[in-house]
Amino acid sequence: TPTPEIQEIYARGLVGESDIQKSYDYIIAGGGLAGLVIASRLTEDASTTVLVLEAGKSGDEIANQINTPAGTYYSSIVGTEYDWQYVTVPQPNLNNRVVGWPRGKILGGSSAMNAMYLVRPSKTELDAWKDIIAPEGDSSAASNWGWDSMYGYMKKAENFTAPSPTLSSVVNISYDASTHGSGGPMQVSYPGIMIDIVGNWTSSLEAAGVAELTNPNGGVTLGGFITPSSINPANWTRSYSRSAYIDPLPERSNLHILPEATVVRLDISDNQDSAGDLYVRNVEYATNPTAPRRTIKVNREVILSGGPLGSPKILMHSGVGPRDVLDAASVPLKLELPGVGQNLQDHLTAGVVWSTPLETAGDIHDSQSDFAKSAEFLSFINDAVAFVNSTTLFSGPATAFQTQIINALEDSSKTLVSSNSSEVIEGYKAIYNTKANKFLPDVAQLELRMSVISPGVVSIQSAIQHPMSVGRTYINSSNPFDPVIIDPQYFSHFADLVTMRQGVKFVRTVGAAYGATFGTEISPGPTIQTDQQIEEWLVSTAAGTQFHPTGSCAMLPKAQGGVVNAKLQVYGLGNVRVADSAVFPFEFAAHLASATYGVAELASSLIKTNSYDVQLNSASSTSRFTNCGLLALSTAMIFVVQHLL
Numbered sequence: 001t002p003t004p005e006i007q008e009i010y011a012r013g014l015v016g017e018s019d020i021q022k023s024y025d026y027i028i029a030g031g032g033l034a035g036l037v038i039a040s041r042l043t044e045d046a047s048t049t050v051l052v053l054e055a056g057k058s059g060d061e062i063a064n065q066i067n068t069p070a071g072t073y074y075s076s077i078v079g080t081e082y083d084w085q086y087v088t089v090p091q092p093n094l095n096n097r098v099v100g101w102p103r104g105k106i107l108g109g110s111s112a113m114n115a116m117y118l119v120r121p122s123k124t125e126l127d128a129w130k131d132i133i134a135p136e137g138d139s140s141a142a143s144n145w146g147w148d149s150m151y152g153y154m155k156k157a158e159n160f161t162a163p164s165p166t167l168s169s170v171v172n173i174s175y176d177a178s179t180h181g182s183g184g185p186m187q188v189s190y191p192g193i194m195i196d197i198v199g200n201w202t203s204s205l206e207a208a209g210v211a212e213l214t215n216p217n218g219g220v221t222l223g224g225f226i227t228p229s230s231i232n233p234a235n236w237t238r239s240y241s242r243s244a245y246i247d248p249l250p251e252r253s254n255l256h257i258l259p260e261a262t263v264v265r266l267d268i269s270d271n272q273d274s275a276g277d278l279y280v281r282n283v284e285y286a287t288n289p290t291a292p293r294r295t296i297k298v299n300r301e302v303i304l305s306g307g308p309l310g311s312p313k314i315l316m317h318s319g320v321g322p323r324d325v326l327d328a329a330s331v332p333l334k335l336e337l338p339g340v341g342q343n344l345q346d347h348l349t350a351g352v353v354w355s356t357p358l359e360t361a362g363d364i365h366d367s368q369s370d371f372a373k374s375a376e377f378l379s380f381i382n383d384a385v386a387f388v389n390s391t392t393l394f395s396g397p398a399t400a401f402q403t404q405i406i407n408a409l410e411d412s413s414k415t416l417v418s419s420n421s422s423e424v425i426e427g428y429k430a431i432y433n434t435k436a437n438k439f440l441p442d443v444a445q446l447e448l449r450m451s452v453i454s455p456g457v458v459s460i461q462s463a464i465q466h467p468m469s470v471g472r473t474y475i476n477s478s479n480p481f482d483p484v485i486i487d488p489q490y491f492s493h494f495a496d497l498v499t500m501r502q503g504v505k506f507v508r509t510v511g512a513a514y515g516a517t518f519g520t521e522i523s524p525g526p527t528i529q530t531d532q533q534i535e536e537w538l539v540s541t542a543a544g545t546q547f548h549p550t551g552s553c554a555m556l557p558k559a560q561g562g563v564v565n566a567k568l569q570v571y572g573l574g575n576v577r578v579a580d581s582a583v584f585p586f587e588f589a590a591h592l593a594s595a596t597y598g599v600a601e602l603a604s605s606l607i608k609t610n611s612y613d614v615q616l617n618s619a620s621s622t623s624r625f626t627n628c629g630l631l632a633l634s635t636a637m638i639f640v641v642q643h644l645l
């Protein structure tokens, strides 16, 4: 590993506007979690040129703040200029509240601001993803999204380090190293210290009827455990897409990363290629709303990695999306794709809070002692989690609840989909059936997370994992610098409020099992007891986002309102892929970073194997795709010469 001084000398890909070339093989829109993984992997081939355009700043100026895990709580970049600071539209079923949706606007994207939990989706969920895209016809591509394939790609991102003996003396951490990767760029480990209250997590859960999960991340996500985090145990820092995939690289002249460059539009051909698809010739970006737009030519493909809000927004501003949305926003329609921005899902969460006589991480932090300033203490990050299914939540088989949901399908598909497109409605039904029949009753429906980072109190959040409520994100102006509109339609489906209410009751059972370690319940407090009172509390104040939006560029069959196919290619566009957390067709019972690393690794592999060639297309060749061969080599030579001049 290079020393910090030598690291500075390395180019690390960061460039200024004057360094930008006229064309690149690949242009990646968004240098967030997925975008930087793909940039790093594609430029392993020295003959491949890549430009990353990232709207946010590099973050060099706040490196310490990002790198310290505890900074997530005590000096968070949420709410700063490194956050897009989105808000939803008022949510009628949340008492018309608007909900803040932070997203990273910085190199590394949301992986630079997230809470570092690393939890994989289960085998059942990933296999259901494979099944839902299988009807599109390419079975070998569909099988990429099943457990067997995604497990390998998620592991490829990782380098696992087991918990230290110091940690294990405070809390029993069960893990199976074989379920993690070794030698990958992202560090996966545990904090340097542990807080005593966490030590009773799995035993309290067991007293409440939830068994310990002894091999988390191995295909089943059900039970209580201490989850690994994206922590680098060599120096107790955050391991995120930039520090993992970009900073350690040797100099690569074929990689250019331009911060503060917002992709405003893709310039799409008027003519179709030999397969009947349109294709992108140039990418337009601007450094701010009033700056002149610059145009860069793409030789092969554009990869959209702007995240679940950024990627659909770029498509819509390029004229690709639902006709009614683009008409209303006065954006000329280039390609009608009704699913763009639809199918938006999110995890909703709410916390029960107790006072505690025990010392919390928040107490230690506030003490300002030498220990509080040590790297080991500042590596502490919440990591006590549990995933429970509806059988646990309803204290028995939840068959009646499941039947009620299944019976509501027809009504829900008529009243709860914010699109008139029959394709989008078909997709809604397919996703609904997956959740109602494959995930209920056995797959986890709720995540519990204990937080010990506030002084004097401890809380347990419960977050719904497979929301039946589905919304959309869309544009309402032709100015790409105007914010995107977000309407998740929280609690529009009755089942979500019921599940969350049961979750609050179950969290109280876990709190009771903790005994005297937990003092008085502060929120919602002893006066909130009946189902109706708990539901009112959730609606009026408590429910908020767990920061896991997805589905807005869903991988679904085209006939079901899909945006991308099983190779992540946008339907109707020959050389555009979406590769980020927008493509999951449904939420997983997991935090989304691990699966997004998997998508990005898999995308890199797909692109390396076969990618679009704009020049071949304009030469009227029968094949639009090539392995990165001679053409890439000659492009690279031109690039190097341009660079030297």
Ligand SMILES: Cc1cc2nc3c(=O)[nH]c(=O)nc-3n(C[C@H](O)[C@H](O)[C@H](O)COP(=O)(O)OP(=O)(O)OC[C@H]3O[C@@H](n4cnc5c(N)ncnc54)[C@H](O)[C@@H]3O)c2cc1C
Pocket (backbone or CB within 6 Å): 029, 030, 031, 032, 033, 034, 035, 053, 054, 055, 056, 078, 102, 103, 104, 105, 106, 107, 108, 109, 110, 111, 113, 114, 115, 116, 117, 118, 119, 261, 262, 263, 264, 305, 306, 307, 308, 309, 310, 311, 314, 546, 547, 548, 580, 581, 582, 591, 592, 593, 594, 596
């Ligand atoms: C506060 C918070 C806490 C979270 N906690 C966890 C956690 O503990 N564990 C976990 O697994 N997940 C967590 N997540 C979620 C996880 O971080 C995201 O799911 C993941 O980062 C998504 O990756 P992505 O590549 O899709 O998007 P991002 O990482 O958000 O990257 C998108 C990038 O695209 C850029 N961009 C957008 N539009 C444009 C444009 N037009 N031009 C140029 N650039 C653009 C953005 O600035 C950003 O850098 C959390 C998220 C947040 C916000």
